[in-house]
Amino acid sequence: MSKETEKERLMREILYNKARKKFDTNSDIELTTDGIINHQKSPKMADDIMKAADDTLNALKDVLKRQQKDLDNLSKVEQVDLTPNIDDMKALQEEIARDYGISTAEVKIPDMPAAVETPVVIEPTDSGALFESVLRDLEDNIVGQDDQLREVCNAFRRPYVMGQSPGKAKNVILLTGPNGSGKHAIIAQMAKSLYQRKVFASDEVYTIDLSLYQSGSQEQIFLQDLYRDLSGKGSIIVFENFEVGFPSFLRMIDSLVCDGKVVLSRRYVLNKGILVENQTGLVKEAVDSLSAEGKYLVFMTTKGTSAVQDAFGADFLYHVLDTIKLKALTEENIREVIDHKTRDLIERSASNLKLDVRMTQELKDWIVGHYDKTKGADAITQIFDNFYICLSQEVLEKGLGAETVAELVVHDDIASAKIVDEYVSLIRSKTSAEEIKAVNEELDQIVGLEMVKEYIRSLESHIQMQELRRQQGMKVSEISKHMIFTGNPGTGKTTIARLISRYMKAIGALSRGQLVEVTRADLVAQYVGQTAPLTMSVIKSALGGVLFIDEAYSLYRGKDDSFGLECIDTIVKAMEDNRDDLIVILAGYSREMATFLESNSGLKSRFPNTIEFKDYTGDELYQIAKIQAKSKGYVIADEVEERLTDYFNEVQSINAAEAGNGRLARNVVEDAILRQSRRLVRNPDSRMDELKLEDFDFTIKVSPPKAAGLF
Numbered sequence: 001m002s003k004e005t006e007k008e009r010l011m012r013e014i015l016y017n018k019a020r021k022k023f024d025t026n027s028d029i030e031l032t033t034d035g036i037i038n039h040q041k042s043p044k045m046a047d048d049i050m051k052a053a054d055d056t057l058n059a060l061k062d063v064l065k066r067q068q069k070d071l072d073n074l075s076k077v078e079q080v081d082l083t084p085n086i087d088d089m090k091a092l093q094e095e096i097a098r099d100y101g102i103s104t105a106e107v108k109i110p111d112m113p114a115a116v117e118t119p120v121v122i123e124p125t126d127s128g129a130l131f132e133s134v135l136r137d138l139e140d141n142i143v144g145q146d147d148q149l150r151e152v153c154n155a156f157r158r159p160y161v162m163g164q165s166p167g168k169a170k171n172v173i174l175l176t177g178p179n180g181s182g183k184h185a186i187i188a189q190m191a192k193s194l195y196q197r198k199v200f201a202s203d204e205v206y207t208i209d210l211s212l213y214q215s216g217s218q219e220q221i222f223l224q225d226l227y228r229d230l231s232g233k234g235s236i237i238v239f240e241n242f243e244v245g246f247p248s249f250l251r252m253i254d255s256l257v258c259d260g261k262v263v264l265s266r267r268y269v270l271n272k273g274i275l276v277e278n279q280t281g282l283v284k285e286a287v288d289s290l291s292a293e294g295k296y297l298v299f300m301t302t303k304g305t306s307a308v309q310d311a312f313g314a315d316f317l318y319h320v321l322d323t324i325k326l327k328a329l330t331e332e333n334i335r336e337v338i339d340h341k342t343r344d345l346i347e348r349s350a351s352n353l354k355l356d357v358r359m360t361q362e363l364k365d366w367i368v369g370h371y372d373k374t375k376g377a378d379a380i381t382q383i384f385d386n387f388y389i390c391l392s393q394e395v396l397e398k399g400l401g402a403e404t405v406a407e408l409v410v411h412d413d414i415a416s417a418k419i420v421d422e423y424v425s426l427i428r429s430k431t432s433a434e435e436i437k438a439v440n441e442e443l444d445q446i447v448g449l450e451m452v453k454e455y456i457r458s459l460e461s462h463i464q465m466q467e468l469r470r471q472q473g474m475k476v477s478e479i480s481k482h483m484i485f486t487g488n489p490g491t492g493k494t495t496i497a498r499l500i501s502r503y504m505k506a507i508g509a510l511s512r513g514q515l516v517e518v519t520r521a522d523l524v525a526q527y528v529g530q531t532a533p534l535t536m537s538v539i540k541s542a543l544g545g546v547l548f549i550d551e552a553y554s555l556y557r558g559k560d561d562s563f564g565l566e567c568i569d570t571i572v573k574a575m576e577d578n579r580d581d582l583i584v585i586l587a588g589y590s591r592e593m594a595t596f597l598e599s600n601s602g603l604k605s606r607f608p609n610t611i612e613f614k615d616y617t618g619d620e621l622y623q624i625a626k627i628q629a630k631s632k633g634y635v636i637a638d639e640v641e642e643r644l645t646d647y648f649n650e651v652q653s654i655n656a657a658e659a660g661n662g663r664l665a666r667n668v669v670e671d672a673i674l675r676q677s678r679r680l681v682r683n684p685d686s687r688m689d690e691l692k693l694e695d696f697d698f699t700i701k702v703s704p705p706k707a708a709g710l711f
Helices: 003-015 043-077 083-100 127-141 146-162 183-196 216-230 247-258 305-312 314-318 331-353 361-370 377-398 433-445 450-471 493-506 531-542 562-577 590-599 618-631 638-659 662-682
Strands: 029-032 035-038 171-176 205-209 236-240 261-271 274-277 287-291 296-301 322-325 355-359 404-411 414-419 422-425 483-487 515-518 546-549 583-588 609-613
Touching: 127 146, 127 183, 146 171, 146 183, 146 322, 171 183, 171 305, 183 205, 183 236, 183 296, 205 216, 216 247, 216 261, 216 274, 216 287, 216 531, 247 261, 247 305, 247 314, 296 305, 305 314, 331 355, 331 361, 331 377, 355 361, 355 377, 361 404, 361 414, 377 404, 377 414, 377 422, 433 450, 433 493, 450 493, 450 609, 483 493, 483 590, 493 515, 493 546, 493 583, 515 531, 531 546, 531 562, 562 590, 583 590, 618 638, 618 662, 638 662
Parallel strands: 171 296, 171 322, 205 236, 236 296, 355 404, 483 583, 483 609, 515 546, 546 583
Antiparallel strands: 029 035, 261 274, 261 287, 404 414, 414 422
8 A cells, every 4th residue: 555545544534534624723714625714713613623623633643543553463463574664654654744733743653573683694714613613612512422523523514615506405414323322412512503603593403203203194294394494594404213204204305315305296385384285276485395405414313324225225325425423432431421410410500509519429430330321421411300300399398598508429329419417319210109009909909810910010020120220231121011911801901901001100111101992993994095094193192101902803804904904004013113102902802812913924923911811700700799889888798698609600601701790790789789779668777788688680691602603
């Protein structure tokens, strides 16, 4: 809208399309639509004119206030650049003031939003001197990788020496080495150093974990994340866990490395900075490809180049110009890390917690002997983070005064802080003693299933022992925790699965401990291409806990059941990819489960733990019945025990599967409560909480199982 059009709109709004009146306090002149007429004004008429002028001015101010509000909202919501219009607005301000005979100070122009400061990026004139100074930064902060740090500096310097190919990444770097060797720390420090020297526009390091994208249904999410990082200010993108990445997404990354871009198979547009698929046909400024230009692409793995070739192919490795293999840290290196972390802990505690922390050599030696050797420096970092959290908790709970001394020592073979003659543990255990005790108490209350209980309790000892071996740097004998529960309905399979999920969380084997109970209908879709995404969504909801698949044999309905086989393949892959934080339990009848395990070559080896839930005996069902009655506020009279036990034995011998085992006991008790109500109506003086012999119905309601092949 031009300034003249805006001016006309303002005038029409203020004067409501009526004639414009102009007045002078020193003359009797009235402006009308017909011309200029002189009048001898009365005082009342002069007052009316002044009042009209005030009304006009107030109306003008209201319009300008609304304009200011609209402009503020426009700048916030649409994020448009209003700067080019500021001169027009000032000119409009002057014209309105002149036309209406008021001061320009009374016509307020909205303040324009401040321009966003663009980071200054300097192209290094002497890359050699620049990266020598960066190398010193790395050596000051990273231990045990002296030769490798120079290789990393050379990898980042390479494009400033060789030149950069238009449309391609600055460099593609492969960083290998064991966990805890400092891969992430090195890259983070590199980004920080180059940002401080104004070579990078940001010190951000973007990380794409390819294990998070496990099905084709996540393509838009993957592309959104990839676009966000490629278009961000940060210059480094790290790719990890590509060994288990989804094939189609790996092909996109391969194209990004080899061709410098990913050509999108669908039409995408930007909606408020987010890449979304266009559903409306042809549009302007569609996004049809993603470019790696100007970025360093860093691939991290604990494996060698063979893992990279398996994931991407030989052509990919041809474009990797720098492969850097980090070393496992020695004990001397670990002690350097401990010294560095000690200085950091002392500084943080003094600055934030107002604690005077003093670290003993005894505790440093304890850390060397107890950190997780498989995680290297990362494990040291975690230990010191726990120290700081425990110290901060003491400050919060006890309101410690400024400059309180906290001496970090070893007390009863536990890292502790001695604060005012009191020892405080600095260990944050993953186990929960209270929850373990609660689960054990529930196990004790479950009738029968002694072998099942013993197996569950044996897991705690094994996991604790393996953790001790890991801390000592010894080989760990991991066992598969996936299980198969076989047995008839009502034998307690779901109850035990729920307790296992809680127990595993309590002993630190699982991070969340939830139980996700599903059947075939929750995992297998009805249309081609939908089963794998549906199965993966269920698996994701179970990560950190237990996935319990009831009647699991129904997933396989023969070789022609492509949907079921796709579901099984997806489950097997997910079990392998998430073996440290997912337990899968398959449940069903013994014979059917044996057939099911033959449907996939990887199933049987991944489920070495088969637990049989035997049918309950009459005595056990009687004990269950007593527990059921007690939970409902009743007791079973002693006279009932023999007769009810015999009844349970007879029913179980005929057809335990149809009777329902534990469900049989529950149904019998609920029926007895109804019959007791009718008895109490006739005999109101009887005990209201007692179930007597006459309240029970001992009619046999099950039939013998049909022979196989007969109808």
